[in-house]
Amino acid sequence: MSDPAIAAQELCKTYAGSTGPVEAVAGVDLTVEAGEFLGLLGPNGAGKSTTIGMLTTLVVPTAGRAQVCGVDVVRQPVEVKRRIGMASQTNTLDRQLTVFENLEFRARYFGMGAGAARRRATELIELLELGDRKDAKVHELSGGQTKRVVIARALAHRPDVLFLDEPTAGIDPQTRHNLWDTLRTLHTEGQTILLTTHDMAEAETLCGRVAIIDHGSILACDEVERLKTGTGAESIVTVTYDGDPAPACATARDLPHVSRVEATEERVRVFTAEADGILGQLATAGAEHGLAIRDASTMRPSLETVFLTMTGREYRE
Amino acid sequence: MTATQLQRTSTQPTTMSTLLTFRIMLVREVRVIRREFVSFVLRTIMQPFFFVFVFAYVLPSMAAGEGGAMFVGAGDGPSYSTVLVPGLLASSMLFGGFMAVSMPLIMELSDNNEIEDRVLAPLPVWAVGLEKIVAGALQGLLAAVVVFPALYLVHAEGAAPAIDVANWPLLIVVLLSVSLLASALGLLLGTVIDARKISTIFGVIVVPVTMLGCVYYPWSALETIPWLQVLVLFNPMVYASEGLRATLTSGVGHMDTWAYLLFLVAGTGALTWLAVRSFTRRVRR
Numbered sequence: 001m002s003d004p005a006i007a008a009q010e011l012c013k014t015y016a017g018s019t020g021p022v023e024a025v026a027g028v029d030l031t032v033e034a035g036e037f038l039g040l041l042g043p044n045g046a047g048k049s050t051t052i053g054m055l056t057t058l059v060v061p062t063a064g065r066a067q068v069c070g071v072d073v074v075r076q077p078v079e080v081k082r083r084i085g086m087a088s089q090t091n092t093l094d095r096q097l098t099v100f101e102n103l104e105f106r107a108r109y110f111g112m113g114a115g116a117a118r119r120r121a122t123e124l125i126e127l128l129e130l131g132d133r134k135d136a137k138v139h140e141l142s143g144g145q146t147k148r149v150v151i152a153r154a155l156a157h158r159p160d161v162l163f164l165d166e167p168t169a170g171i172d173p174q175t176r177h178n179l180w181d182t183l184r185t186l187h188t189e190g191q192t193i194l195l196t197t198h199d200m201a202e203a204e205t206l207c208g209r210v211a212i213i214d215h216g217s218i219l220a221c222d223e224v225e226r227l228k229t230g231t232g233a234e235s236i237v238t239v240t241y242d243g244d245p246a247p248a249c250a251t252a253r254d255l256p257h258v259s260r261v262e263a264t265e266e267r268v269r270v271f272t273a274e275a276d277g278i279l280g281q282l283a284t285a286g287a288e289h290g291l292a293i294r295d296a297s298t299m300r301p302s303l304e305t306v307f308l309t310m311t312g313r314e315y316r317e
Numbered sequence: 318m319t320a321t322q323l324q325r326t327s328t329q330p331t332t333m334s335t336l337l338t339f340r341i342m343l344v345r346e347v348r349v350i351r352r353e354f355v356s357f358v359l360r361t362i363m364q365p366f367f368f369v370f371v372f373a374y375v376l377p378s379m380a381a382g383e384g385g386a387m388f389v390g391a392g393d394g395p396s397y398s399t400v401l402v403p404g405l406l407a408s409s410m411l412f413g414g415f416m417a418v419s420m421p422l423i424m425e426l427s428d429n430n431e432i433e434d435r436v437l438a439p440l441p442v443w444a445v446g447l448e449k450i451v452a453g454a455l456q457g458l459l460a461a462v463v464v465f466p467a468l469y470l471v472h473a474e475g476a477a478p479a480i481d482v483a484n485w486p487l488l489i490v491v492l493l494s495v496s497l498l499a500s501a502l503g504l505l506l507g508t509v510i511d512a513r514k515i516s517t518i519f520g521v522i523v524v525p526v527t528m529l530g531c532v533y534y535p536w537s538a539l540e541t542i543p544w545l546q547v548l549v550l551f552n553p554m555v556y557a558s559e560g561l562r563a564t565l566t567s568g569v570g571h572m573d574t575w576a577y578l579l580f581l582v583a584g585t586g587a588l589t590w591l592a593v594r595s596f597t598r599r600v601r602r
Contacts, residue, residue, distance in 0.1 A: 015602075053602070056437070057601075058433065058436065058437075058600075058601065058602070059601070059602050060601050060602065077441070077442075078331060078335070078439050078440060078441055079331075081437055081438070081439045082439045084437075086433075086437055088430070088433060090428070090429045090430055091429050091431075092429060092430055092431050092432075092433040092434050093431070093434065094345075094431065094434045094435075095424070095431060096349045096421070097345070097348075097349070101348075102434075105341065105345050106434075106438075108341045108344075109338050109341055109342070109438035109439065110338075110438070110439055111334060111337060111338075111439075153434075
């Protein structure tokens with residue numbers, strides 16, 4: 001069996017801060033198989049960028065181990081660099097070169113001949129629709145264009161694993177949706193991708209699996225649907241009657257999968273792991289006691305409710 | 318076996334591929350230098366050109382006329398232009414190589430962390446630092462090529478600099494080590510200087526290093542001020558000026574060969590090591 005694209009065991013990074021050591025990553029365990037699209041989802045300062053930094057050899061771990069395609073990131077950083085493409089959060093483009101040259105030179109650094117590198121750069125310019133900006137200087141690019149060039153450059157040498165650190169942060173919705181399409185296409189073609197984001201929609205739309213990270217550790221890692229059902233996040237069924245809902249509440253409490261029932265003057269709110277059929281039974285129970293339904297709704301758990309349940313609601317940064 | 322695996326097993330040994338990437342990075346530098354050549358020439362030539370223009374042409378020409386003696390003492394020694402050529406060549410090379418590495422590096426290490434573009438290339442981080450030193454040294458040598466004709470040609474009538482190269486190999490060693498010294502210094506300071514304090518720091522460094530760098534006078538002439546003659550030995554510019562003075566204009570008194578050569582070669586080696594180490598630590602957090 002081939003090595004996983006990414007494997008990390010107990011990966012840690014502690015920085016020497018001005019007010020004592022700061023534990024940025026506190027023991028991350030992570031496995032990403034080849035061909036996967038994994039989202040690393042976490043609030044600001046959760047340790048996403050530091051984790052990605054260690055996996056791309058830019059940050060030296062203080063403890064633990066990590067391998068990319070079976071190659072150790074600390075012992076063989078050059079071999080790891082051959083296998084990865086990295087699109088950072090900031091504009092790390094070579095400001096002394098044009099857009100085209102940024103792509104061309106990246107391809108050449110990885111051993112492509114001059115002609116092959118120019119052809120590759122042309123391909124990437126087309127892929128990310130940068131045709132009209134190809135001779136632009138880096139400082140002339142808009143935020144969205146910069147993000148696209150940074151991603152194009154990460155793809156220049158056809159890496160086995162693509163790392164994207166908040167690729168769509170701060171760009172307009174059109175550009176974001178176009179980028180999503182491009183990333184989906186890449187993934188369909190077999191590209192392994194690890195993406196960090198704090199955008200739920202992005203993680204939910206793109207990623208096969210999502211790892212929720214906070215305070216330097218991974219809190220959960222699973223398929224989005226299973227995260228929604230498997231971590232205590234529940235559906236909420238709310239029914240408003242035209243009278244006292246006490247009889248309906250009593251019925252609800254006896255139903256299977258119901259964990260909690262809250263009642264107000266006219267409204268009953270049922271927290272359940274299995275929402276199907278609840279609404280019907282609440283309607284029947286109400287009718288038996290002469291109660292008519294005025295309003296009803298079912299709120300399915302979303303990645304956002306899972307994320308907030310796990311990471312809390314206090315402000316970050 | 319898949320196509321990617323085939324490709325991988327056939328990749329060159331690591332040393333070869335490191336050298337290839339190193340070479341492509343130099344190709345990049347050459348492209349950037351070529352693009353900015355005019356501004357490089359103007360920036361490099363201004364200070365030395367106007368210096369020789371005033372001190373080797375204007376003032377000696379005045380000396381030929383009335384009241385000129387207040388500028389230039391009469392004597393049978395070498396013309397002042399002979400003293401200036403190695404000194405100004407050394408300062409052009411030192412600042413040329415220094416600036417070529419430090420200025421872009423300070424920007425690359427600032428908030429956007431642009432250095433990542435080079436660091437993610439498939440070669441060890443120390444090799445990226447070394448590449449910067451080599452590229453800076455090339456620009457130091459280029460500065461010498463650009464400045465030398467001006468220094469050689471601009472002078473008052475009858476006061477041409479007496480250029481006399483007795484030992485070409487030694488001159489080449491001196492030129493190479495001065496340019497490497499300059500760029501190693503650029504890499505070292507480039508990794509420690511904060512981008513926000515850059516103008517203050519350069520402002521504070523440039524004037525004393527030049528004025529007390531035996532650029533405008535030979536070190537041996539400082540024997541009348543012994544404390545200063547010792548103090549300036551902490552200034553790397555002194556060894557660059559004296560090395561070129563000894564190899565280019567042997568008619569002027571200069572420091573012993575062993576002294577400047579020891580500093581230039583050993584100092585360059587030590588600084589390169591220190592600078593590359595500092596760069597590696599700064600980049601791999």
